[in-house]
Amino acid sequence: MTVTYRGIPPxxxxxxxRHKFMLAVNEVLANLEAKLVTSxxxxxxxxxxxxxxxxxxxxxxxxxxxxxxxxxxxxxELGRQPGKGVDQKGRESIALWARRKxxxxxxxxxxxxxxxxxxxxxxxxxxxxxxGLAAPGDRPRSSxxxxxEPIKGGxxxxxxxxxxxxxxxxx
Numbered sequence: 001m002t003v004t005y006r007g008i009p010p011x012x013x014x015x016x017x018r019h020k021f022m023l024a025v026n027e028v029l030a031n032l033e034a035k036l037v038t039s040x041x042x043x044x045x046x047x048x049x050x051x052x053x054x055x056x057x058x059x060x061x062x063x064x065x066x067x068x069x070x071x072x073x074x075x076x077e078l079g080r081q082p083g084k085g086v087d088q089k090g091r092e093s094i095a096l097w098a099r100r101k102x103x104x105x106x107x108x109x110x111x112x113x114x115x116x117x118x119x120x121x122x123x124x125x126x127x128x129x130x131x132g133l134a135a136p137g138d139r140p141r142s143s144x145x146x147x148x149e150p151i152k153g154g155x156x157x158x159x160x161x162x163x164x165x166x167x168x169x170x171x
Contacts, residue, residue, distance in 0.1 A: 017170065025056075025167075026057055027166075028163040029066055032066060032155065033054040039130045041128060048070055051070040052067070053068075053069065072090070075125070078140055078141070079134065079138060080140055081124050081140050082120075082124040084121060090117070094109075094113035095112070095113040126139060126140075131154065132154020132158070133150060133151065133156065135154075
């Protein structure tokens, strides 16, 4: 049985739609990554800013990915419950920051790191919320949720809304 089509053949139509879809996803996510890098707080040397990675959607794949490789991203973004201080490596980083930025001597810098660690252990740490997974100043939850939902108005929420608009307007 022979099938005839009017207009664009289905394979070509699907290929063009998929290409437009891929371009929209990659453009919105590349812009989101740039905004995340820009809004990321800078500590010593900007390591958290450098932890962002973007893997674009490529022909033959069905996903794109933005990720953060540093383990202290979520405690910074979502905040931290009382009960746990800063680990040794973190205290060393704080001391280094205090020496470089505040001009403290080695002993004073270690003392500041100890005091901050103790403060976080007693009081916890409110969320910074720069990526849009928590509102700035929010108190952390008792446990970290398995599925993180972006908050309304945050960077991630805005990017997803823009992507939704772009995809719904594809012709």
